[in-house]
Amino acid sequence: MAQINLSVPNCESAGETHGRADTAFSRLIEAHGTLINRVCYMYAGCVEDFEDMRQEVYVNLWRGMGSFRGESGESTWVYRVALNSCVSYFRKNRHQSELTPLSALTDVADSGNDERAAMLSEMHSLINQLDRVEKAMILLWLDENTYDVIAEIMNMPRNTVASRLRRIKEKLVKFSNE
Amino acid sequence: MDIEEMKKRFDALNTSLESLDDDNIRLIRQVEEGKIKSAQTKLCGKYRIFVIIGLTMSIVMPVFYRHIFPLAQCIGFSIFFLIAAMMDLYLLCGVRKINYTTMGVETVARKALFYRKRHHLFMAILIALCIPLLGSLYWVFRDDTELI
Incomplete structure (x- = not known):
């Protein structure tokens, strides 16, 4: 680093x-x-x-x-x-016609790789179903941060991080099976 | 999609987002030159202005508009502006205390949502207070068609 x-x-x-x-x-x-x-x-x-x-x-x-x-x-x-x-x-109040879809961000790098773009979009929409705090925790975990680091950033006890992450993962699996 | 698959896709995100760093330089310069203010700074600025306007109007109404409006309405509006100023001061003090560099994420999320809800609640209360005040003003001047 x-x-x-x-x-x-x-x-x-x-x-x-x-x-x-x-x-x-x-x-x-x-x-x-x-x-x-x-x-x-x-x-x-x-x-x-x-x-x-x-x-x-x-x-x-x-x-x-x-x-x-x-x-x-x-x-x-x-x-x-x-x-x-x-x-x-x-989010600011914007008219729907003014919004550019998020896929435009990854289109340049993924041009010709429709499969990867679709996978990213699916992952984004799954994680988007979590609330803001849950999203933060799962992002930290997906980025391979330790429970201690996650606890420090979230300002939560380590045990709470472990139990909440377990529930968040169960939620994500449930969302993905629906 | 299981969790391991999600981890692989998350890693793939790095590659997809790499090209976005190429146009950073202009934004970095603008931040360093102080040309961009944070949303927190802008919000606190707005609340500060409304505190000043509210306190000023609560004094101006009974002092300078006494000869235009009846005393009861002047006092009513003065109290209204004072309440609005106190509400804005409460929100200003609360939002200003949110520290993005030292507070935990859950604390910031909770406080941000709390003050956002309070903002909407206060707006609803002020609108509710304003309607009878304007109504009483209309009632007092109902015979004065020119003013209406």
Whole structure:
């Protein structure tokens, strides 16, 4: 995992590197961008929601960088901020015709791979049937985080995490069999 | 689909979303330059403005509109604006305390939903209070066709 110094949140750009500003924040996003995209994708209902949520996560990370003291791992901290930004996001009122389906996000990478795109869409719609907190827990588990890390991010006792995850998995199997 | 299959599909998601990082640079720059505010900041800003408007109107109504409206209506509107200001202040204090970097996800989700429901409840109460107030104003000026 890339180690990034977060103690100077407003450090000036040291210059362009491969077309990207070399700031602590941009390095943080580069190291954990995929994680953020994954979380936002699973919570979004359309591309517009995804972009709003991602923007929200970036702003909250930027605001919180100065207060990060390294008590937890960096990716744990980023996960907490990303999930908190998404669970507290409430969709703006938009006309149905203004919404772009979420599949457009994965179409570029999956062009020609309709099977993978369909699998992702199915997984998304299954997980979408969970409530916001359950979604956060299953996302953390699917990303192979330990129960201790999940308990830290969710601020729950470890035993509660274990029992709730068991119920969430049973729910998902039930949804998928319906 | 079983859980193991779901894990494989989740891993496949990484590959599918990789290309989205290519257009990040503009967004990163905008965030660093402070051009984008978080939804929490914008919401607190709105509540702050409405607290100020509510408190101002609760003072302005009985002081400057006493010669236009009857005393009872002036006091009624003053109390209405004071209640609205207190509600907005309550929501402002609550929403401001939500800390995305230190609070657990369940806590944030619970608080966000709680204050959202309170917001809608307060709106319903204010609308319910406003209707009899406007009705009483109409009753007082019912004979003044020009004003109506």
